[in-house]
Amino acid sequence: MTVCAPSPELIELQQRAETLGQIVVPRSVWNDFWDRKRLQESDLRAMVVQFADAMEQRLHANAYKGDTWRDMTPSWLFRRLRAETNELVRANQRDSNASTILLEAADVANFAMFVWDKARHRLHTL
Numbered sequence: 001m002t003v004c005a006p007s008p009e010l011i012e013l014q015q016r017a018e019t020l021g022q023i024v025v026p027r028s029v030w031n032d033f034w035d036r037k038r039l040q041e042s043d044l045r046a047m048v049v050q051f052a053d054a055m056e057q058r059l060h061a062n063a064y065k066g067d068t069w070r071d072m073t074p075s076w077l078f079r080r081l082r083a084e085t086n087e088l089v090r091a092n093q094r095d096s097n098a099s100t101i102l103l104e105a106a107d108v109a110n111f112a113m114f115v116w117d118k119a120r121h122r123l124h125t126l
Contacts, residue, residue, distance in 0.1 A: 054106040055113065069114045077118060081111040 069077060088104035 051106070051109065054102060055109050058103065058106040058110055069111075072114075074115065074118050077111060077115050081108065081115060084108045084111050 069080075072080075084104070084107045088101065088108050091100050091104045
């Protein structure tokens with residue numbers, strides 16, 4: 001590997017930055033950082049979309065129950081959220097297959113969304 005001597009401009013920039021308590025990051029390092037960050041963000045977006053799809057599947061599976069959660073109090077929704085969370089914990093402790101854990105996690109997320117929706121409506125009616 002060949003190491004090039006820094007240019008006089010880079011040396012001067014580094015010296016000025018040090019007097020200000022800053023560091024100089026080479027452009028290639030900076031660009032690499034942002035490329036990785038963009039990749040991580042796109043991976044995160046894909047995971048959110050998959051999770052939202054799982055939530056929607058669970059909502060459709062329970063659609064026969066109706067939208068009764070809209071008429072429920074926040075305290076009832078919180079009790080159900082805790083109950084669903086306990087089901088998820090038990091599924092994980094039983095070392096259930098991954099699909100059961102995924103279903104339970106989507107149920108927890110749906111009840112969290114119901115609580116979120118109630119709070120959103122309350123905020124908009126203030």
